[in-house]
Amino acid sequence: MAKIGINGLYWFEMDVETDQENAAQAPTYKEPIKLAKAIQLTLTPQLAEGNLYADDSIDETETAVTSYDVSLNINDLLPDKEALLLGRQKDSLGGVKATTEDSAPYGALAFRMPRSKGVGGGYQYRILYKTRFQPFTEDAQTKGESINYQTPTLTGKSISRDYDGLFNYKLDDDGKKTDVTEVTKKWFEEVTEPAAINTIPEG
Template sequence: MATIGLDKLYYSKITEDENGEETYGLPAVLAKAIKADLSVELSEAVLYADDGAAEVIKDFKSGKLSLGVDDIGVSAATDLTGATIDDNGVLISTSESNGPSVAVGFRAQKADGRYRYFWLYRVKFGLPATNLQTKGDSITFSTPTIEGTVLRRNKLDGNGKHPWKAEVTEGDASVPAAVISGWYTQVYEPVYSGGV
């Protein structure tokens, strides 16, 4: 079903242990969302046998997330891009600014009024783009865009896999209500009863 809205854009700082496995901090509001574009790049291999394709493997390689937001606050900018704040409270971006990876969560409203919820487990952002324009006969809003690379997380889930995204639709009969009501209290952790 088509989506007609986007809101509740959050991020969660990541702490890594000595093995690189992620622990997620409490989610915080990133900004008011205007637009989110997610594209995925796959690694593909085709095995040919008997003059035709016998096996095809398509694995997640990485993704690109482009977020249009109303404004990136100073706190979010330091957490996402590695920029610093000087003694006068001025945000300083340097050529060495290299922010840590974060998890990103948001929701998209569907045409039936229900929401589809997302967590991207590991996103590495670059510096935000700024587009400015002088006022003319009419007012045009200029808003920042920030782009990040979506990666799989290092920590294995209960099935021994490396997830990169969690997605759920509100109102699905198989989804406990607590999953939706707690979506922004912590980064969603996959649950499996069997495991590996």
């Protein structure tokens, strides 16, 4: 699919106590927080692989996703958002303290990517259900003859939920299906869960 950007970047902190295997309902999340303006996001699957050798060749092979590495370059990270994502505290002056007691929370990361008009337009909506960010590298550069912006890149890990083993979900919306649009118009208001009925394409 041809995608031409990324916009809309929201965070829903997860109540990890509600993420239980075989629970009666999906985990609960807090109210959405708009993080920043997105510049680039990279989602890299981490794989576990196994091969069965027989008669001096590979007879069976298996690959499973264990997690996803997340790299998120944004325009800025304000102090309250830094404290939120990295589990840090702010003081009465608005400063952010980094201590040995910091514990970054898990949460859902939601965003959307515009699709090229050549493939129907609209958006692809994405959500990562259980993601945790980690302290990031900070760069500074002296001002020269040209202006070079220094923007933060957050890195983290997205893992599967204990509740249902779900990593992430994507949904395309070209504006032509009412049932899909009813879901995507609330994408940044609540954590969207996949539809109850699963289908596997034939062929």
